Amino acid sequence: MREAVVIARARHEKTLDQQLVAYVTLVAQIDASALREHLSSRLPDYMVPSAFVVLDALPLTPNGKLDRRALPDPQWQSLDEYVAPRNALEATLAQCFASVLGLERVSVFDNFFALGGHSLLAVQLTAHIDAKLGQNISIRELFKAPSVAELADHLNTTPSDMEFDTILPMRAPGEGAPLFCIHPVGGLAWSYAGLAQSIEGNRPIYAVQTPALQQPDYDPATIAEMASDYIARIRSIQPEGPYRLLGWSFGGLVAYEMATQLQTLGETIDQLVLLDSRLPDGHQTHEVDECTLMTAAFPNMSDELTIALRDMQTTSERVDALRANRLIPAYITDRHVMTLIDATQRNMHLQATFAPKRFGGDIVYFTATRSEEPGKPRHVAEWRDRVDGSIVNVDVDCAHADMCQPSSLAKIGTHLASLNVFEESKVAND
Template structure:
């Protein structure tokens, strides 16, 4: 709310309802964004402010305003960093926004002479907290900004780390094999946490890589307490029905997106619905404008319109390498338990499979939780709130469970004590 007014009592109508017309006019006391924001103090901060205002379509922006709180997300971050590279010549990893989410902090990094972005697949999304860390693997795009909302709703006591794809910096070699990718990520997480139990997760394609990580950790004698797959498709899923046409699938995807936004509106607080609607309309306006420009370019130079024109080359190549890796990966039966968070809305025109293709691949059992939303959307606002509500229960259960080694040791001790009591006289 823009302000608060304290009243000793509420005026009532003869029917004992609040008489809104009789309420006194509120005092003009509110937070003025323009007065509290900090203006740019040099040319670099001014240039960055202009880029932020263009990308986020928000004005005015102060040097200490948070990118994510202004409505920023992974796709906007890609455009933002492409502009920054064009301005400064420096190629910053998208994960830099976790440590430097303001213009002021980004400017400080860019001012450092000889500064080069330190590269690691392991990214601290939310490093604080007393609980065991939860490791989340990137989806097909390779970056881990999509887990920011999930980490936020898990709370400050739950550490969350992301695993971003190697090659996003344009320097490291890409992985085109899931097994190699998983081996690299296992090595990375063991530098932070040398011994289990481990808590792994991944959205969409990231869940398949997390699955292979769990396989390798188990082969190394390590315990995986939780393997959480966020609407990750197993082998052979989805399998289109013979009658499903290409037009019907495209129509379904359109209805899917429309229904998603309508459901999101109902999940948001009333005062946030207008902001959400206007932001989506602005995005639609920009997409239509870009589509027209790209089609004109297509007619003149014979290029193919699409998302690749605003994606940096490194991101396009990482996504292609990830697709290649997943297409050749053949998952084997996993000796542990899989926890699958399935989106409530699954592709139409396909054979129904409530297990999303994971049947028979979890020797320790397949636990399924349904989350309102569509594929890929359940880890983002506002659907992520329902996901986190269920994920917290699973994490708490897995974190409180006694390790298998301790349970076996306790059982052996009990059996030995019981045997000695029988054999030895009192």
């Protein structure tokens, strides 16, 4: 190989997912499969490009820099050896997978999330399957059966409310102490869907989401009360430490409170990971309009849809628009949406009144650099007076709302691996 450049590109213009593409110039002939095999033996899966484009020379601008606009679109392929559908059901599912992912074909053993699937595409996939087969596949089922072959085997299972369980297994069973990912302000934890593919190894990963979807009377008065409840729930999975906790935004505040309470109980916190979680500024929240709450509850909403929702007169119209844009699966009822809106409003209030205790350990903090305000202190600095241990900060080139997009999660997974976050040893100061 003479030269190479790797960039993130979308599979097609209608999807948000970004995948790594390698553009290479070669000294001698070698095919893409050999390149992929070579890199796979040296890198974790999430760092191996999904497509390879061989060029005679890399395109340059007049001043000698890489001309990204001149790079050709790749021919997206499945990641594994292609195995064709073996029956009509697999053929239909494979068509749904390929359509959502923007691929020409999908092997029956390809993993949806390894091919670039994330929470928004997962919702779109369930809608495609429902339209083609009249079957409501839950997000939970997709986590458990992420390939065409596995999903076909599970399709006769009657859907239930299990996808709304407070503890949602994203990668289980596995080896080692699990990672628990706490939901953001909207209450759903589906935004962590791509994390299992971004973190190498087979350590179990669980998402923790609001109990309100199954317990209509769930109404914690403080983040401390919520954290205490979540501790009891994760202990049903892992009775004793050391514990590993991660949270994005509001979820980071809950994870932090859980960590301090667990330490009070005599438990060890092996790692606490905060994804751009910001401390409250001391101002009380006021009533927030329904459109703003919907945007917070469903963070993958486009700017165009956000504007369109404000022109609608009723909640029912807005929920129909969410379904039409495949932001929510068919099995999420109007009641579920209203529950999530109420949970979002409550969580915003809890966030504004949160009073963090001191934490006697280390934190790994990921900063969304595009949401930092020029001339003002960085949000990570707010935590230094509350943490006895070290704080390792990692910059991620994204906005706060995009912290759980595939390209961001890939960088997060890379840094967690490089910092040995999931080893037993402590993280040193950056």
